[in-house]
Amino acid sequence: MPRNTTLSTLLDAGKDLVLDGALATELEAHGCDLEDALWSAKVLLEQPHLIKQVHRDYYDAGASVAITASYQATPQGFAQRGLSVEESLELVARSVRLADEARQEYLAENPASGPLLIAGSVGPYGAYLADGSEYRGDYTLSAVEFRDFHRPRIAALVDAGVDFLACETLPSFAEAEALLQLVTEFDVDAWFTFTLRDSGHISDGTPLADVAALLRAEPRVVAVGVNCVPLELVTPALGALRDATDAALVAYPNSGETYDAVTKTWGPAAAGQAAPGPGPAGQGGATLAGNAANWRQLGARLIGGCCRTTPHDIEDLAANMTPRDPA
Structure with missing residues (x-):
């Protein structure tokens, strides 16, 4: 899969991307049961065609970037299903191929569309633990252990031809340091996005300014921001990052509903009250589209959605963003 266009070249050309x-x-809307430690990676094993369909749905809705289904796809996780390392990494590569097939189908029907990119999802160690620790950052590994955990998946994503890496939902400064070394090792563009304790700190308590300082010295990190966070935290978090870096900012928060970590169910937004874990606190009728103009003023060049957002949300967002330019 040749990389004809890079994220950095699009950003350098002034493009803002959905x-x-x-x-x-x-x-889940297609009938998948994700009550599983592998989460969406389970579908890579059982119903991969549905992953391709979802990618296509988002391209149809106006997204220019698809994030692969590799967030929880790790050799360690698949080993619990009896898969070998080689079989596990083939599934990681499959996540890239599925996104590319959806991209090629869309472009065949819409040849005047601008470039479409594929981001290889690199979820944190906490995602493999499947205990919500990606929202706490309360796990401790050495730098070598972090790199050994992430390296095989990153190698598989790069070899499969992703356009860049999405090092996402990161709660830990130490883990970000290790991933930064791997981005340098593999010489690949990446964005880094973090979960938050509050509007000024990532989940392990590190100030956003310190995170920005770590990343701004590496030119391969083309954007930094937040994901899987409450809508209400995005604006102040982007403000804190804007004060600390000149890099492009990226934001893809949750939908605005609240998550009950005990019952593992979602409910209506609770205005003004932040929810633990993946669930955001809504601000009345706040939406991705409704916040896009403000986030862009703060420097967000890449905006999308995380938990509980849908193609309809992305379609509304795309209508409030710069339209795709013809190729």
């Missing part, structure tokens, strides 16, 4: 939305929400 990202896709939640993968799991749409897979």
